[in-house]
Amino acid sequence: MxxxxxxxxxxxxxxxxxxxxxxxxxxxxxxxxxxxxxxxxxxxxxxxxxxxxxxxxxxxxxxxxxPPETASFAALGSIEEAIVGQRRKLRATRAALAVFEGLYADVRRPERPVLTRLAGRAVISKALDAAVGSCREELRTAQPGGGRPSHVLGEALSRDLEMLRRGVRQRTIYQHTVRSHRATLSYIEQVTAAGAEVRTLAEVVDRVIVCDREVAFVPVPEDPHTALRVQHPALVSLLIRHFDHAWGRSVPVRPEAAPLRPSAITSDLQRTILLAVVGGETDASIARRLGMSRRSVAEHMRKVSEQLGSNSRAQLGYLLATSGLLDS
Known part of the structure; x- marks a missing residue:
């Protein structure tokens, strides 16, 4: 023993x-x-x-x-052998996938899928990562709904900074209400410091992402977890023209002064709200469309009602329509 x-x-x-x-x-x-x-x-x-x-x-x-030099043959031999085996497996897997890729292209080529339905957040996220990762010249993004959730901004930040480091131009349009949203302002400050351009508008009609002039992503309104990948040149060009038109009307964001609300932004928001009132929209509908609270919408309406001497919503709509206040 x-x-x-x-x-x-x-x-x-x-x-x-x-x-x-x-x-x-x-x-x-x-x-x-x-x-x-x-x-x-x-x-x-x-x-x-x-x-x-x-x-x-x-x-x-x-x-x-x-001697360590002698011991290395025995100590490292099995590790190096495993690495060689993994590399061999990697090459074989790539070759097999290449065969399937050719088969996939042959079957789908007659269909020419210029519109692809992407279902599920994970699928959409992977498709966006692939498109943004291969973006070479410019990324256009329109983001409605006011401030974005912190976890969404965190996922986008690393992807966008990597793209900016590659020299890709990034232009993003938010709604004016993000100028008082801390998480979104922090994201804007970091990407603008890396070269991105960010502007705001009273109303962003819908979310759209366009990579170069080749592929775009738009949501499916009736299903928040579904998006369309658009690859038809005419449709992509249409989305680009829509974005560029909105960009020309938007106001640049300067992060160091973003919490302030310049008169141009306030009047733009107010005009959009009052036009919606004349159109018969409710406070809830206006707030949802402009990415702001119902209380803020009501406050804008109160101030204008005092100026025009209105005592009711119906009277305010009539006075706005006949006063010339909303004329271009």
């Missing part, structure tokens, strides 16, 4: 970084080099795992040190 002294010496590898041997192994290996050998029980497990000691055939129970 072997006593406790015959057990391998414990090491302190857990206290050391992955790329640094433990102090116990270094000390024992140094002693083995100086003495020429050491008892088998004195060798820590990590020294054996690295093949830095081997049994002495002339002295059973003893170990002799091995």
């Amino acid at each position: 072997r006593d406790d002294h015959s057990r391998p010496r414990a090491c302190d590898c857990r206290k050391s970084p992955p790329d640094r041997p433990c102090e116990t192994a270094l000390a024992v290996y140094r002693r083995a080099l100086l003495q020429g050998s050491l008892p088998e029980a004195d060798a820590p497990g990590c020294l054996r795992a690295l093949h830095l000691v081997v049994e002495d055939s002339d002295a059973p129970g003893s170990l002799i040190p091995v």
Whole structure:
């Protein structure tokens, strides 16, 4: 029966970084080099795992040190073999996928799918990542609904910064209400510092993302978890013209002054709200469309009602329509 002294010496590898041997192994290996050998029980497990000691055939129970260069063949051989195997598997998988890609193209080519339905947030996100990742010249984005959720902005930030580093021009239109939304302003500050251009408008009709002049993404109104990928040149050009028209009417965002509400922005918002009142829209509908609260909509209406001397919504609509206040 072997006593406790015959057990391998414990090491302190857990206290050391992955790329640094433990102090116990270094000390024992140094002693083995100086003495020429050491008892088998004195060798820590990590020294054996690295093949830095081997049994002495002339002295059973003893170990002799091995030069690291020699030990590397045994220690690294299995790892290198595994890497070679993984690389071989990678090449084989790529080749197999290439065959399927050719088959897919042959079957789908007659269909020419210029519109592709993308269902589910994960599918949409992957399609967007692929399109933005291959964007070479310009990304146009229109984002309605006011301030965006922090987790959505966090996902977009790294993707957009990487694209800007590649020299791609990024232009984004938000609604005026983002100028008081901290999370969105933080995102805007970071991307504009990297070269992006951001503007705001009272009303952004719908969400649209256009990569270069090749592919666009639009939502499906009746299903918030579904989008369309548009690849028809005429439809993409139409979306680009729509975006560029809105861009020309929008107001640049300067992050350092973004919390302020310049008179141009206030009057633009107010005019859009009052036009909606004349059109018979409710406060809830106006607030939803402009990405703001019902209270803010009501406050704008109150101020104009006081100016025109209106006592009711119907009277306000009549006075607005006949006063010339909303004439271009």
